[in-house]
Amino acid sequence: MEFKKLLEPGRIGRMELKNRMIMPGMGTNLAAADGTVSDIIVNYYARRANGGVGLIITEVCCPDPLGRVIPGEIEITNGSFIPGLSRIPHAVHSGGAKVCLQLAHGGCFASESVTGHQPLSPSGVGTFQLPDDKPRSMSVEEIKELIEKYGMAAQRARQAGFDAVELHGAHGYMPLQFLSGYTNRRTDEYGGSLENRARFALETIRSMKQHAGDDYPIIYRLSADEDVPNGVTLEEACIFAKWAEQAGADAIHVSAG
Numbered sequence: 001m002e003f004k005k006l007l008e009p010g011r012i013g014r015m016e017l018k019n020r021m022i023m024p025g026m027g028t029n030l031a032a033a034d035g036t037v038s039d040i041i042v043n044y045y046a047r048r049a050n051g052g053v054g055l056i057i058t059e060v061c062c063p064d065p066l067g068r069v070i071p072g073e074i075e076i077t078n079g080s081f082i083p084g085l086s087r088i089p090h091a092v093h094s095g096g097a098k099v100c101l102q103l104a105h106g107g108c109f110a111s112e113s114v115t116g117h118q119p120l121s122p123s124g125v126g127t128f129q130l131p132d133d134k135p136r137s138m139s140v141e142e143i144k145e146l147i148e149k150y151g152m153a154a155q156r157a158r159q160a161g162f163d164a165v166e167l168h169g170a171h172g173y174m175p176l177q178f179l180s181g182y183t184n185r186r187t188d189e190y191g192g193s194l195e196n197r198a199r200f201a202l203e204t205i206r207s208m209k210q211h212a213g214d215d216y217p218i219i220y221r222l223s224a225d226e227d228v229p230n231g232v233t234l235e236e237a238c239i240f241a242k243w244a245e246q247a248g249a250d251a252i253h254v255s256a257g
Helices: 040-049 081-084 085-096 139-162 174-179 199-212 234-247
Strands: 009-011 015-017 057-062 096-105 164-169 217-225 251-255
Touching: 015 081, 040 085, 057 164, 081 085, 081 139, 085 096, 096 139, 139 164, 139 199, 164 174, 164 199, 174 199, 199 217, 199 234, 217 234, 234 251
Parallel strands: 057 096, 096 164, 164 217, 217 251
Antiparallel strands: 009 015
16 A cells, blocks of 8 residues: 655645654653653654654643643743753754644643642543542633643743644543533533533634744644543534634644543
8 A cells, every 4th residue: 555645745734844744742751850851852852853754743741730640741831941842843853853842731630649739620520540639620710821821831832943732632631621521511601512611622722823823833632532421422523623723723633532
């Protein structure tokens, strides 16, 4: 079987790629304990850029300290992280690839054992994977604050030299916790109907565009079939994907679970 298009140039928004091979985000736990970039994680991405891919999407990077999922997770929670983070685009660009920073807030997966704080979630619904953690419901004010933090994180990503950002809305991360009826049992404007459950993700996309610029590419990672009771279905995901595009997403990165 031939994949003739695979090695042809591609485009995501204004970002031009030398080919259509994309390395998705995969956790390494290689950042320093304080969330700064380590030599080993820079070398990790440099080696993969040298392998010939057109685009590398980094592992999770939290826009809010309360969203960290693993101890060795890179952060972009304030401007002090920009100089260290800029080492990743420099290394990847030297290898001939483009690089996208994946922004992710763990929500109920951000264990108190990692952050030192009680986890946050849309409705206080936790996960069986962390039975000892009891998340609390977010107030509307906290929701608005997190949307703003995502926007500021996208702005910092651009300042650090990343070619794009990916909003992680799959695999149980915060945007999916809002989109899913399994974890979102709110009765206000952020819960109930699919339109209301999608509000957090769509407002976050708009915030990222507002802060980083309309021309800055945003990829949205979407669980198109969550496979849990009352979870996101393929039909709902198809509707949401159109809304995400209208809100400013330049590509949809489809996943499941």
